[in-house]
Amino acid sequence: xxxxxxxxxxxxxxxxxxxxxxxxxxxxxxxxxxxxxxxxxxxxxxxxxxxxxxxxxxxxxxxxxxxxxxxxxxxxxxxxxxxxxxxxxxxxxxxxxxxxxxxxxxxxxxxxxxxxxxxxxxxxxxxxxxxxxxxxxxxxxxxxxxxxxxxxxxxxxxxxxxxxxxxxxxxxxxxxxxxxxxxxxxxxxxxxxxxxxxxxxxxxxxxxxxxxxxxxxxxxxxxxxxxxxxxxxxxxxxxxxxxxxxxxxxxxxxxxxxxxxxxxxxxxxxxxxxxxxxxxxxxxxxxxxxxxxxxxxxxxxxxx
Numbered sequence: 001x002x003x004x005x006x007x008x009x010x011x012x013x014x015x016x017x018x019x020x021x022x023x024x025x026x027x028x029x030x031x032x033x034x035x036x037x038x039x040x041x042x043x044x045x046x047x048x049x050x051x052x053x054x055x056x057x058x059x060x061x062x063x064x065x066x067x068x069x070x071x072x073x074x075x076x077x078x079x080x081x082x083x084x085x086x087x088x089x090x091x092x093x094x095x096x097x098x099x100x101x102x103x104x105x106x107x108x109x110x111x112x113x114x115x116x117x118x119x120x121x122x123x124x125x126x127x128x129x130x131x132x133x134x135x136x137x138x139x140x141x142x143x144x145x146x147x148x149x150x151x152x153x154x155x156x157x158x159x160x161x162x163x164x165x166x167x168x169x170x171x172x173x174x175x176x177x178x179x180x181x182x183x184x185x186x187x188x189x190x191x192x193x194x195x196x197x198x199x200x201x202x203x204x205x206x207x208x209x210x211x212x213x214x215x216x217x218x219x220x221x222x223x224x225x226x227x228x229x230x231x232x233x234x235x236x237x238x239x240x241x242x243x244x245x246x247x248x249x250x251x252x253x254x255x256x257x258x259x260x261x262x263x264x265x266x267x268x269x270x271x272x273x274x275x276x277x278x279x280x281x282x283x284x285x286x287x288x289x290x291x292x293x294x295x296x297x298x299x300x301x302x303x304x
Contacts, residue, residue: 052180054161057140057249064253065125065140065157066132073272073294075259078301080269082262083239087273087302088232089213096281097203097230099170106170107231107281111159112204113224114177116190118145119237120224121156125252126238126270127226128157133275133289134282135166142249146179146190151241155249160193168282174200176223203227208235232277239266272298280304 057065078085099108111127113120121144128137139161145154159173177190196204206212207227209220213235226234243263244252255261256268276298279290289295 052178054158055142057142057157061250061253062137062140064256065128066137068129068132068256068268068271070288070292070294072257072259072264073268073275074292075294076265076268076272077294077297078269078272080239080262080266082243083266085266085269085273086236086238087298088226088228088234088277090232090277090302090304091207091212091230094230097227099172101170104167106166106168107229107278108170108172109226109228109278110200110203111171111173111224111226112196112200112208113159113173113175114179114190115143115158115160115175115193116146116149116177116179116181117223118149118151118154118241121145121151121154122237122239122241122244123224123226123234123270124156124159125244125267127234127274129256129267129271130274130278131164131166131169131171133271134168134278134286135164135171138163138165143179145241146181148181151245154241154244155247155252156244157249168285169278172200203230207233228274228277229281231281234274238270238273268294273302276302276304 078087097108097110098105100106109131113124128140131137141158141161143156143158145151145156147153158175160175162173164171164173174194174196176192176194176196177188178193180191181189182191183189204225205221207230208222208225210217213233215222215235219235222235224234224237228234243266247263252263252267255264259265272294275289275295279285279295279299282290284290
């Protein structure tokens with residue numbers, strides 16, 4: 001995953017790093033402020049004040065998102081005609097991050113993002129599709145990125161109240177801020193939503209940096225950030241948020257059952273890459289997913 005080139009405060013690389021002025025400022029505040037917040041507040045990822053009302057994703061949309069046909073995954077592989085796709089970055093010689101769920105130790109995936117962030121908005125689509133091959137989501141919410149940042153109003157989902165059930169993986173998610181712009185010039189310009197636990201903060205500050213990612217130090221602590229068991233990392237969106245412009249969640253979700261849409265191709269290609277990484281954590285279980293043609297194509301491309 002190549003780092004993005006340096007850019008101005010109002011625009012950055014179309015697919016990977018923080019987007020505009022507000023995205024960049026808020027990420028910086030997450031880094032310097034949340035560390036203090038977790039000391040004075042019990043940080044379990046619960047909702048904070050000043051958030052917009054939660055709107056659950058319609059059942060039809062949620063089902064389409066989580067039931068992409070295997071034939072579509074296999075037909076797309078890792079190729080998108082509309083956007084280059086960045087695979088997760090593989091780490092070497094790091095201990096596997098796990099969580100015990102119902103007495104069973106499972107590989108742990110941690111997602112850190114924010115509702116205002118257009119790159120998070122794009123990445124959630126592919127990450128939800130990938131994780132749905134190992135388990136199920138309930139209570140996903142509808143959201144969109146900030147209306148005053150680049151790629152304004154990118155349609156997406158929020159993890160703020162989501163529940164993930166899987167016998168293969170554990171998942172922790174943190175949406176640090178809402179998409180409500182409050183105009184602050186002295187603090188975070190978006191209302192606080194959730195805070196990282198001390199353990200999550202430590203992982204974020206260690207791994208979302210140029211010490212572990214092929215990025216410049218100026219792009220440290222960018223979101224979205226995903227660690228897959230501390231064996232693979234995602235920092236930034238894996239495809240361009242521009243693809244989702246002008247669409248609704250229902251319109252995008254409806255395209256995922258075929259290969260006719262360039263939007264679907266980008267989401268599914270990214271999901272195949274993420275699935276390939278996750279399969280290394282689950283010892284290739286479930287086997288029907290991890291030995292499918294689309295995932296094998298991604299494994300080969302990633303040299304797994």
